[in-house]
Amino acid sequence: MKKRFLALAIASSLTLMACDSNTPASENSVNSETKQAEHPLIALHSATEKDVKAIAESLQVKYQVLTNIPSEQCNKDIADGLCFEAEIAFTATKAISAKDWRIHFSQISPIQSYESDQLSVKHLNGDLHLLTLKDNFTGFAQGETKRLRFRAQYWSLAESDAMPNYIVSADNSKAHVIESTKPYIDEETGLEMLSHVVAITDHEKQFKRNAKDKTQWLNSASLYQRNAEMFDSHKLALQPTIAKQIIPTPKSVTYRDNGATVDVAKGLKLDLGNVSQQGVDAALARLADLSVNISSAKDALPLVLNIAADDSKPIGSYHLSVTASGIAVEGVDETGVFNGLMSLASLVTLGSNSLPLLEVVDEPHYAFRGMLVDVARNFHSKAFILDLLDQMAAYKLNKLHLHLGDDEGWRLEIPSLPELTQIGAKRCFDTQEQNCLMPQLGAGVDENSSVNGYYSVADYQEILKAATARHIQVIPSLDMPGHSRSSVKAMTARYKKYQAQEDEAKAKQFLLDDFDDTTKYSSVQFYGDNTINVCLESSYDFVIEVMTQVKKIHAEAGQPLTRYHIGADETAGAWVDSPACKAFVANNDKGVTDMKELGAYFIERVAGILSDLDIETAGWSDGMEHTRKENMPAIVQANAWDALFWGGHSKVHGLANRDWQVVISSPDALYFDFPYEADPKEHGYYWASRQTNTEKVFQFMPDNLPVHAEFWFDRNENPYEADDTKTPLVSGTRFLGIQGQLWSENTRTDNTVEHKVFPRLLALAERAWHLADWAVPYNYQGAKYSQDTNAFTSEMQQQRDKQWRVFAQTLGQKEFAKLELANIDYRLPTVGAIIKAGKLHANIAFPGLTIEYQVADGQWQRYQGPVEVTGDVKVRSRSLNGNRAGRTTSVKQAG
Structure with missing residues (x-):
């Protein structure tokens, strides 16, 4: 799931240490722009607090990827010799005569080797590196630049790979963040930017992963062509159609009286029937936000709510009727009534008081319709979570998977x-x-920074109560036994505290680490100390204590904890030299006879602890698949995150055939931390996909994973084959649901989270709730799929694209206005544009949004149709309320 592309490509369990390689004289220009002979004599002295502060204020840092093409200097023993080369340049705007200072900085993957005549660097742990000064360091003359050229494994294809907040420190001095590496917020887009990162411009050396990479850089011209093919040749008068749209699409809609409408300007007179006020308050509040109010006026339109239990229909099913004389919502349960009210809200177009007359009979396709948010790597505020819950409810998502604990942070009191x-x-x-x-992921030195923090019991219970009011289950996750560095280090600090008090029993009570363990390992994010020792009884005492507390917190908030996500991540190679584990395996009274069985044993035992607490177990597929089914509870949820182009469907089917509840979490379409488009300025990691836009999420067919080989590509944009003949699903087997994921390694602000989640969340909701009529049914006999097969017919594609056009325009002309009303900073699309015969032609993926253009750095103007231009032209989109702009792109002349 949260594994980076560089860790997934080739598993590596090596502990990485940087190599100090001397630079040939011919390469001196790499290291210093001032030749040694010409360097002014600088009398060096040990750095003081004043020196460190001055260096932080004046040193200019520039980070630049040079090439992703491996050279002979790449370490052939690591990652099959795959590595990229980059350079960090340090320029002194003021002379620096201090020595003995150092810089800690985050780097996405460990540095293998480097060249510099006066600087040294080594990998510490995770992504944290240490730059120090060599003995021959001569100081910086004013204006001098010293360069560190290095190689690190795999690739660096996006500008957002670089991390902020380089930290300079010295002995007996306070640490300071170097000012030039601090992030800033762009006033137009509201997004975090890094001024020290040099733009990626070279298609062959910087943009491509390798020689086989067929990914095309999506420039304004290619985007224009893509938009034109989807919209321009299908001119539709869609406004009346869009007014009738409900997102997610209902199972059945019947429109009355040839497009007739009813006016709700005078409000709705509520008749709760047998429905509780508490159960629908949040839905009524959304209607009120959209200017449809509950009223006591005599001529208000009646709104009658009712529950009519029906065990033959899924939970959340409903019937909505809008007539000229009133509106009725009937659900099979209170959740169904709530969903019916949200469909009523979906019919609302801001600025209009008219609703179409219709009848909706609806039910969810999947019982589990989820969204994961990682608040562990970088914290995200309670306010953001509450806003997210509002939008999840609006689009009928019903599971919030909160990733609360990982290596870089523990977020629940x-x-x-x-x-x-x-x-x-x-x-x-x-x-x-x-x-x-320590400040992994470029966190800086300020413990009060927004990337730090946690939910107090009161905060978390407020989230739980808000979720309950919106018929959403919160599934907490505190990852273990791997991805657990924050808890391991916290319990080590606890141990030291009580040892100092000479209370050894209390010190060891919840200890998670065997201090005599000399194992050298590297996790997928390059930690060598992030795994709970599964052979210590105190580790299980810790799990029991935490889960007992979390269960109590949930109960007090009125949302019982019925399901918990273990995470179930393991770390290959951990524990092998742990005396505690050697003794544990030798004792052999737990059925464990090999070190390789320890991870599965931990998961099985924790699942048993949860069962004793009456809590169901959930976990990620890679950890869960190693367990023995007979040792697991009857009900198990497995989140399947394996990439489809790597044959991921086989693992998914294997888990489902265990009769486990499988939640599809495929990174090909459901990882919202990935870039929207193939452009190095698009934010996010990309180990499975460099272009996961809203349309791709819309295209997803979760019931039939292998069929995507017919029209999707691998991460290098090459065709692949999916062979489903070896592990087909057992006849009649279905998945529990699907879940979108937002991992936060380089997502530091709430605005950036919203930019990544929205509008993809709306397409997620569509696929979670509605079974498209163009979806290819699963073939339980098993089949092979590729670009040469035709299970997904041209007729199906035409139907899919037709529905996408309506969906996209509904977002652009109706739903985005609602997101803006709720202050959601959804991603504004980049604009497609060409200049043809001296005229600018522009289009956009969500018709309805404003397009702006700029000629020769002049004033931005609204684009209303082809217009004559001369000189350099740039384009961007603008939000409906005018408060934000999308990313600016340059326009190319048409060939």
């Missing part, structure tokens, strides 16, 4: 274990990690 949040919830600069974690 556990009152009996205060160290988890006192230490594990913040990153600052503490090399002993007794007061905070």
